[in-house]
Amino acid sequence: MTQDNLLNRVFPTRRRFLRWTGRVALAGLLLGAGLGIMHQDASADDKPKLTIFGAASLQNALDEINTAFAASHPATVTASYASSSVLAKQIEAGAAADIFISADRDWMKYVADKSLIRADSNKDLLGNELVLVGKADDTAAFKLAPGADLAGALGSSHLAMGEVKSVPAGKYGKAALEKLGIWDKVQSKVAGAENVRAALKLVALGEAKYGIVYASDAVVEKQVRVVNTFPEDSHPPIVYPAAITKAADARTDGGAAQAQAYLDYLRSADAAAVFRKYGFTPLN
Secondary structure: OOHHHHHHHHOOOHHHHHHHHHHHHHHHHHHHHHHHHHHHHHHHHHOOEEEEEEEHHHHHHHHHHHHHHHHHOOOEEEEEEEOHHHHHHHHHOOOOOOEEEOOOHHHHHHHHHOOOEOHHHOEEEEEOOEEEEEEOOOOOOOOOOOOOOHHHHHOOOOEEEEOOOOOHHHHHHHHHHHHOOOHHHHHHHEEEEOOHHHHHHHHHOOOOOEEEEEHHHHHHOOOEEEEEEOOHHHOOOOEEEEEEEHHHHOOOOOHHHHHHHHHHHHOOHHHHHHHHHOOOEEOO
16 A cells, blocks of 8 residues: 555545644644743742842832842842831741841841841941922922921921831931920921831822921922931931841852842942932942
8 A cells, every 4th residue: 555545544635634743743832832931930930039128218229229130140039118117027027038128227236136137247238318308399498407497387287207216217307306406396296107108108198298208218209399408417327227137048049149149239339329319328
């Protein structure tokens, strides 16, 4: 029996056979492509995942820095932003953070005293300024000086600032107002916020006439303007320390090395340029 006759017996027509073999070949290609995609996904999944806990005021700068870091390092980066006090308590409760960047030294000391960070990694990263902000379309002037009538300038409105007992920006703000002899007359008008960005939003929305935030916050919110900058000597230095957590050090999936690489990147010239763009002062 000829080869053509055999094909005709097994397959009614040569055309059907060719169609069948084409489909088999296509299925093989699709399967191979699928396996390739699965392999790529598996490779992506193999990258260490870094979790960064950053003070709320850092969000815009860190989002940009995290994208740049992930593009040049074998790691995926996610960030969680909140008040430094909230983040410190979450780390204490066992949250899987690899890097902690606080908006003051006090909350970094809090986690350090509980042996939750690697001591030799704890270094000051950034500085900032404290400013009084108002709505962008409110052109009223106000100068921060000893005994200034801030309460009168607020009228029936409020002064937005971070909670003074826990939020670093609130603590800096209260210290500055006390130093200027303003606090006693204005404290009843204070609208305490859970973090500095929440205080900023109150001013942007017109819920508070003025707010006390960092200079870096005013940079990213176009609905507010800087009314005046607090004298540098009116409050403790604004310092953002950064450290690697003990949880990151204990990782065996390559995360510990990438956490160190990330901390080093925060002190690089590239990261410093981003921080400056958003109103921070790199300290290294």
